[in-house]
Amino acid sequence: MELMKNKVYRCRISDYTADGTGFAKIEGRAVFVPRTAVGDCCDVRIVKVTKNVAFGRVEKLVTPSRARITPACPVSDKCGGCCYQHITYEEELRAKEKKVRDALTRIGKQDGDRLLGITGAETTEHYRNKAQYPVGRDREGNIVTGFYRPRSHDIVPVERCLIQSEKADHLAGIVREWMTEFAVPPYDYETKRGTIRHIYVRTGEKSGECQLTLISATRKLPELDTLIERLRAAEPSLTGILINHNQRGDNVILGDRTDVLWGEPMLEDRLCGNTFLLSPHAFYQVNHAQAERLYACAVDYAGLTGEETVLDLYCGAGTITLALAAHAKHAVGVEIVPEAIENAKNNARRNGAENVEFYCADAGQAAGRFSGIDVLVVDPPRKGLDETARDAILKMQPPRVVYVSCDPATLARDVAELCGAGYTLEKAQAYDLFPRTFHVETVVLLSKGEVDSKKIRVEFSLEDMDMSEFQDGATYTQIKDYVLEHRGLKVSNLYISQIKRKCGIGVGKNYNLPKSEDSRQPQCPPEKEKAIREAFKYFGII
Structure with a gap:
């Protein structure tokens, strides 16, 4: 039977979607109802009907769920920040753990029992830094x-x-x-x-x-x-x-x-025993107490003995890299944001970490230049690993991969890809860094099975590798300073990105590039292009 728009139906909410919306079945059709709790019996008005699903809003709460509470926030039904102010924290943790487990089983095709549980926060208020x-x-x-x-x-x-x-x-x-x-x-x-x-x-x-x-x-x-x-x-x-x-x-x-x-x-600020100086651009977890637990889990999953070389992709200001360096022989961090890499280098010096190096580069391109890595740690953005990064990981074949994720769906997709190419999901642990929202962090450990148990080691030296593309002087700031000093010209990050593309060098998506291909943007003048290319040659980029 087709659902009718504007008609009211009685239903019981049976689950939550990935973004915290209540889910019910009405006349065999999936219906999504915001601000509801599993167990709610309610009258729902249908506001939109598509080919496969429908959307509704609560007209009357007939019998509230046992998990339902009165929201402490007066605008919880209007603001797009929180979605779980109306349920108990225990119910929120249950929903988030199920969200991660469902992603790993349905998308990742993995054993859901590999998820060991979820670690909740000690406080759900005023936790954001x-x-x-x-x-x-x-x-x-x-x-x-x-x-x-x-x-x-x-x-x-x-x-x-x-x-x-x-x-x-x-x-x-x-x-x-x-x-x-x-x-x-x-x-x-x-x-x-x-x-x-x-x-x-x-x-x-x-x-x-x-x-x-x-x-x-x-x-x-x-x-x-x-x-x-x-x-x-x-x-x-x-x-x-x-x-x-x-x-x-x-x-x-x-x-x-x-x-x-x-x-x-x-x-x-201080995190995991290290002191950090942070620019406005630098990534830093918003929940300090939970971040320390998350990173401690990542270090534990890495299984370091002090003899390993660790590569940390998407390293940001170096928070995880420095935590790993304290337990490893050598740690290398890679990040595409120049300001974050400058932060990371300064943070390493401030904390006296002499066994760590940082490079400004695209994660996938950088990973392809490394070999002999014992442990690879990745903490990508919400979109997960891109194809270049996944291919580079499979080319490197590190015995252990520790994946820190803020999105269970993209995590599960990448886990499926890596496990399909020979890795095994050993274990996973979820962490609630964002109470009252639908976001959740997860750490997973992937291993190469027998390769890991036999502990095949490849000794190498970073000095022997061609790292010219990622050397210290090749940040956007250094390139701009070089052009200004030697040519007396001021160039923008946008111009540098344009010339990188002309040279076939990959760049990130955060350098003033418009979303629309039709958007007008200034093009790098010929004299500035020549100066930028000279800087590239000086720093060994081309």
Whole structure:
């Protein structure tokens, strides 16, 4: 029987989707109902019907699930940040563990018992050390900060978020007041006009420091001295106030250039026994306590004895790499973001890690240049490993692969690929780094079976390998400095990326490239192209 749009049906919610939406079967048809809990008996109005599924909303909660609770957040039904405020934390952990297990069995074609369980967080409130508030106006024209409604640019005003740090909420409020008082307009994504796009606050759990970055579409702002004075007076732990310039027309939050308005350009924090200096661009897990547990699991799965060489792909600011280096003979980190690699190198020096090296390169291309790796650790973005990276891993054939993932579906896809080529899934453990949201982290250990047990070792020296493409001087910053010094020309990351492509050198997706191929973008002038090519030759890239 076909479901009718706008008709109300009674049903019982039986499961959750990957994004936390309730699932029910009505007249044999799959129906998705947001903000419901498994066990809810409810009357659901059908709002959309497609060929295979339907979507509904709750008209009446007939019998609530035992897992249902009253949300502590007043906008939990509007904001797109959290999806599990209406259920107990025990039920949330059950749903997340099932999500990972289902992905590994259905997509990965693996034994679900390899997942040993999920480690929950000690606290579900104010755990985030990174807040990025979009700025806009409400219907009355008032300046507001908050978070987007699902699948929109409509901002739900939020002055106190239960998962963000209280320092971040406080500082965002001061910026709002300053914008209102001095008529600083928020950026409008439809008209492409305005000034402040986001307010970005990062806090150090162990250091106690915090840093505020304004993301602005214009370079000049009024009464900055007043803002700085107010922010410093309101929050003594503030160590840096920065402005990031972003004139892009897309949804990318951070632009390429960041200037210091006051204080330090980096935020300091400590993780897994190491001290880190972090730029606004550097990746750093948002839940400090859970990140330490996650990384401890990754190190444990690596099975290091102090004699191994470890390769860490997608290393970010070097957090996992340094944790591995403490137990390995040699550790190498690879990351495509230049600012993150600069952070990683500085962090290694600060912590006295002499057995670690970092290279700025695409993960897949870099991995293909290594051999004799005992343990490979990967912590890719949500999209998982690309085909180049998977092929490189299979070419290297490391005895052990530790995969840290923030998306069970792409993890399971990659596990299926690697296991189909000779690897075995030994074990997995899930970690809840993002309470009240649908996100979950997982660590898996893959091994080559007999190759691992016989412990075949290949001795090699990094000095003997051709690492010219990834040497220290080949970062975007170093290339720009070389061109300026030798040719007196200023070149952008965009121009460098364009010439890299002309030379057949792979680059990442974060260097001012438009999403649409039809989008207009400035092309590198011939004299700057010549200068960039000279820099490439100097650094041994071509």
